[in-house]
Amino acid sequence: MTITADKEAPQRDTPRKRSVPKKVKKKANRDSQLKSAVLFLIPASIGFIVFFAWPALRGLYLSFTDYNLLRPPTFIGFDNYVAISTDPVFWNSLKVTLQYVVINVGVQTVAALLLAVLMQRFTRSMVVRGVIMLPYLIANVIVALVWFWLCDYNLGIINAGLDFFGIDKVGFFGNENIAMGTIAMVNVWRHLGYTALLLFAGLQAIPKDVYEAAEVDGAGEWRVFRSVTLPLLRPVLAFVLVVTVVGSFQIFDTIAVTTGGGPVDATRAINYYIYQRAFERLDFGYASALAVILMIILAAIALLQNKLLRANESDLER
Amino acid sequence: MKMNRVAILSLAAIPLVLTACSAPASSDSAAGTTLSYGLWDANQLPAYEQCAADFQKKNPDITVNVEQLGWDDYWNKINTGFVSGANYDVFTSHLANFPEFMMNSQILPLDDYIKADGVDIGAYQDGLSDLWKGTDDKQYGLPKDFDTIALFYNEQFTDAAGLTAEQLGSLEWNPEDGGTYEAAIAHLTVDANGVRGDEPGFDKNKVATYGIWMENSGGADGQTQWSFLAHTTGWEETNGAWGDEYNFDDPKFQATIDWWYSLVEKGYMPSFEAQTGIGWSDQLTAGKAAMASNGSWMTGAVFGAANDSFTPAVAPTPTGPSGERASMFNGLADNIWAGTENPEEAWKWVSYLGSLDCQNVVGEAAVVFPALPAATETAVAAFEAKGIDVSAFTTQVEDGTTFLFPITDHRSDVNALVTPAMEAVMSGKAPASSLSAVNKQVNDLFK
Amino acid sequence: MSLIDVKARRAAKQASRADDPSLAKSKVAKFFGGLALIIVILITLFPIYWMFRTAFSNNRAMFAEPLSLLPVDFTFGPLQRVLGLATPEEAMAEGGSGASINFAQYMLNSIAACTLITVFQVTFSSMAAYAFALLNWKGRDKVFAIFLIALMVPGIFTLLPNFILVKDLGLLNTILGIALPTMFMTPFAIFFLRQFFLGINRSIIEAAVIDGANQWRIFRTIVVPLAWPQIITLAILQFIQYWNDYLWPFLVGQSESSKLLTVGLGIFKSQTPQGNPDWAGLMAGALVAAVPIFILMLVFGRKIVGSIQSSGVK
Known part of the structure; x- marks a missing residue:
């Protein structure tokens, strides 16, 4: 359609005359791809609009209301946000959530990366792969309960072991300074295999010949990792980091089953606080405002990560 | 609310081009x-x-x-x-x-x-x-x-300590020195070397069996934890049913909590750190505690767990300064x-x-x-x-020593404010007097 | 299959191992790598062993020996409770609950719901990922960023509106109602697949375009086969996730024909505000529920490895 129009257009100078058809052809291609893109996106868009976008917009509206779930909401402007700005429990929840995210994502990513590389470089065993995925097959509430027991001060086998070796017992879930770290490690245990498998899928996408080349060069294990594996894995690693950071900011189940936010407020992470405000205290407007703030924080972090890690670029292509 | 639902439905339904919307x-x-x-x-x-x-x-x-x-x-x-x-x-x-x-x-x-x-x-x-x-x-x-509150205990431990059911049924408590109630708890506490809590050489850092178990801080009602003690001092949590004033700043209440925490310091009760974990009834079964105060609804679970080293029994809560027992009803x-x-x-x-x-x-x-x-x-x-024998529970009803659950508006907010503060006290981070500040926050909810 | 055949295969396999350049060759590296793997496996397995030990213990006697490494008062009772074979009296005698479980039915419900979700979600998400990764159109990255925000929408926003929608559609207590919100897409699935599609060599696609193939054919015959290992990986991960999901299926599916396994086994959790769980029943339930997905993983896991050896996204 555009092409025909351009053909009829008066031709003014040669350099332009040459470039126009090429540009037009590309544009035509883009338009036809837009049509395909729309078709390809229809089902996903339905899901996105109905089950994510609409509820999120509704939540945004509710964050400006006083709403207890049982009566209609009343609009109160920015009151919830003003109240949050001076809510010490909110600020503390940000602090402890950050603690959790740093420990959880830090340990989990490094360990999963090592594990994925170990699986790629040292074994093809399906049994190993199956075993490291086992924790992820157990529902997280159960995982939390099992560790709650294993770590119990009086009845847990870990403290019995410490006691046997003459080491002081540790209140893994009951000590204010340790509780959040314990919860983070419990989730590392459950998600290690999962994250390793994601990374492993990325490693599988690395062509074999680059390893051949490295072998020919006589590169050691560490050098192969540094200069072959890591750069080529970067897009997948970036993806895994974004997903795990966003996911661990939303920590909830493990806290709900074990500490319930205590001791004092040591494990009252933001998402747990949101839940308590919404469903225990029936302060849904306030909880919505907290959730909006959490969303903004997460979006900012994801954006930053994407920029820092240049997630869209694959070194393979270049 | 109806409006809201209609709005949700109509907006959410647009992209779906609705199929039949069944009643x-x-x-x-x-x-x-x-x-x-x-x-x-x-x-x-x-x-x-x-x-x-x-x-x-x-x-x-x-x-x-x-x-x-x-x-x-x-x-x-x-x-x-x-x-x-x-x-x-x-x-x-x-x-x-x-x-x-x-x-x-x-x-x-x-x-x-x-x-x-x-x-x-x-x-x-x-x-x-x-x-x-x-x-x-x-x-x-x-x-x-x-339901009412009583003391579940392991008869094997009380027998070993030489305490009879009659003695356990007539314990007396006061917030100053804990009375015969504290004496019994101390005597029932045993450290890793077999030394009892009231004997010289007791190592409070290596306790094998606590005299009494702490089941978290009790939050805003202390139903099974401290309410049955505090109420014998004449303290009331609120100014009556559907009240608008809480009394966590009352010295009588704070003295009760100070005494309760002193059990942790003496090693007769697990610290907050040590009690976070498996629930109290399993700890009692496992022999980690000799006694635990709790409600009548747990009777079946506790007695069902009887085994070679656990012989369950129940005693009524101790009498307090008022000369009577007390139990939340x-x-x-x-x-x-x-x-x-x-x-x-x-x-x-x-x-x-x-x-x-x-x-x-x-x-x-x-x-x-x-x-x-x-x-x-x-x-x-x-x-x-x-x-x-459930007379330990029913005696509170027969003697008219029960008090009602403190029912007020904003109950869940009260609980959310008081629970962390109580946990701070029971973790030894703050004295019971710190609860006065929380009480002010609580009462502000009603203004 | 004859013995010779097997031998030949094994030899071929070994040869391929020796040839595989992505496997480490150095003996020292092999030793430490192996050691590290063994440590990881031990840490992974101990808590799971603890679950086994608990699942075969008598709940009533459990805390008489809380540290015992072997089952306490060994019994198949918890397993029977989970499979719905114990009478309420038998269950209660071992500290279980008086409620009943229709195990086979719940298992079928779970398989149906998770299959429904996984198949549709992965298909639709692959299509979306294709549009975001390999098609050129105006505003592509902006639209993708908007989709990505869905990753950050907290559960408390989506739970109630989605529940009310499912109810108003008359889909409460149906498998479809359970599946509906996640059938079309999840931001995670799109994000994951897009990441791999980006790595696909565009010259293959451009060549196909020149050959006159339409986008659907390119997607079906080139992109999907190339990224098959990753698609299967995603499918397995999502299937497991929905298999373990609790709150949503609990709210939506309460009838016998729509109750999922996790929901049915929820009766082993604490029944009173201060009560303790039926530890043995809970652990037995968790383990039994994990068996089908473990099998699924092994079966499809082999497929992943198989296809990886031959293809490899480039």
């Missing part, structure tokens, strides 16, 4: 009316299924579906049900949630039905029906059962959901649940104490038949 498919069937009824205690499920069957015999046109869900799930379901308009017609309710339901008109007042049917609300154990009176002075529930009732399509049938079922016929069935199951005195007797006898 909420909840109850009426051709054969008659079906009521849904919810409860959380699995141990009572058989008894209530029996009640439902008996009820159906008398009312052939009404079917009752009894559904049991675990505690957390149960309340999730009910809260979602209120918002979405798909809920149980009748459900077992708890005082912790009742004020919110009542104030938001989610449950039906029963006065008209009670009057019409001539139900004698005074027939239940004293005070129980008052628990289910709203701020509007209307009756929202018929009492179904009640808590009770459940059935509420009717305001959105039910069959309020008449729902009332029939509720009144049957409150009748002697059904309460006797519940009593025979020997799990809880039904609210009608005659049915309470049935339960006591049923417990006895199982070899369990």
